[in-house]
Amino acid sequence: MTTEDSGAVVDQRETPTVAVRCMSSHPTRAAYAADLAQTLGLPLVEDADGPYPLLLIVTDDRLELLQSGSPEGPTFCEFADGAFGYRRSQPLRRELLARAVGFKGKALHVIDMTAGLGRDAAVLALLGCRVTAIERHPVVFALLEDGLRRARESDAAGSLAERLTLVRADACDYVDALPTNALPDVIYLDPMFPERTQSALAKKEMRLLSLLLGGEEDADRLLDAALRTGCHRVVVKRPLHAPRLLTPLVRVPPIEFRGRSARFDAYFTGTNAQGGGPLS
Ligand SMILES: C[S@@+](CC[C@H](N)C(=O)[O-])C[C@H]1O[C@@H](n2cnc3c(N)ncnc32)[C@H](O)[C@@H]1O
Structure with a gap:
């Protein structure tokens, strides 16, 4: 790490x-x-x-x-045990996220522009991808660093931690400064969205994140910055029925990967944008 x-x-x-x-x-x-x-x-x-x-x-x-004063337990980053431990035991290649980023067995380099508590980044790292996870909020970043420190020290999650690089920055600034020869295979983003999922755990975590982050919403700016890099594949996580993000840079509609509560919109740029993009 x-x-x-x-x-x-x-x-x-x-x-x-x-x-x-x-x-x-x-x-x-x-x-x-x-x-x-x-x-x-x-x-x-x-x-x-x-x-x-x-x-x-x-x-x-x-x-x-x-x-403070809430009967609910704490939120923390966890890559080895608990709910994430359960997820580790599942066949990850069938995860919708794996399909949305186009994972077919070859390790990809993914930039996650919205690391949050690092669950999606960790799933990608577990698959074998090299993940650069960017988070701009200092408190969320501190939680991430702590989770990764514990992962690095554990037998179960040590190799996952080696494939994760954390960057504390505004992700738009970060990708704007990327030289073209350093573009990743995929740029991934999961912007904040109210009442994103039915899962009680996710609800608690998202409520806490919303309290911490306030009403910040820069989803369109994130997508614009990701597409401007020219990265071949940009994947956006959205609640299942949320509208697509709008950007003047998109020439063909994204391909959707729909799950029970979330949806991944995959945008293709460059040559694939003319031809409709790959369907996997
Ligand atoms: C919904 S959470 C992401 C959850 C994450 N996918 C996970 O699996 O835990 C969104 C996160 O993106 C971060 N964020 C929003 N805009 C950002 C930006 N411009 N640069 C870096 N981080 C950003 C927020 O601080 C928040 O922690």
């Missing part, structure tokens, strides 16, 4: 939403919590009684995001 971090703090000038709290008695974890608070420009609090709707909790072994 490698990480690139252009370094920035959380912008909380208007309404402070997040504070860091250490719930471990280990001095190394307390030092990590203090460092994290300083790096992210967040307050370090002793208890959960403050005015912060979200707490970034440092436990003995991981970093968690928790909604």
Whole structure:
């Protein structure tokens, strides 16, 4: 695993939403919590009684995001156990995501412009793809880095972690700066969308992400930037019945891969854009 971090703090000038709290008695974890608070420009609090709707909790072994006063458990990045562990045991090549990115056994290089909690990036890495996962929010990025650190240390997910590179940046800036000879096989994006899926777990995670990220919505900008690179295949995840993203750069309609709650729209550029694009 490698990480690139252009370094920035959380912008909380208007309404402070997040504070860091250490719930471990280990001095190394307390030092990590203090460092994290300083790096992210967040307050370090002793208890959960403050005015912060979200707490970034440092436990003995991981970093968690928790909604203050909510009965729901924490959210964290997990690539080895839990729901992701179950997913690992399934035949991944049949995953809709694998088909949408055109995976046929050959390892692809995929840029994931919207890493979030890294689940899609991890599925692609599990398939054997080399994934550059970009996330711009410092708190989400910290959760990702923590998940990957644990993955790297585990027997089950060590090789997955080797294929993932995390980059903290605005993904539009990142792909704008890509030289043409460094284009990936696929650019993937999964922009925020309200009430995206029926899954209770995803709902909780998405609710927390929405609280953290506010109403940010730059889906069209992300797709424009991805298509402008000239990358052959650009794949967009959408809720099943959501409208397609609009962009003047698309000359042929995307090919849709439809699942039970999500849909992947695959856009083809270059020569395939004239001929309708490959159907797999
Ligand atoms: C819906 S989540 C992605 C979930 C992810 N696919 C997963 O499997 O966990 C969208 C993420 O994209 C990030 N994001 C949105 N616009 C971005 C941009 N321009 N550059 C980098 N990250 C961005 C948000 O901060 C958020 O974490």
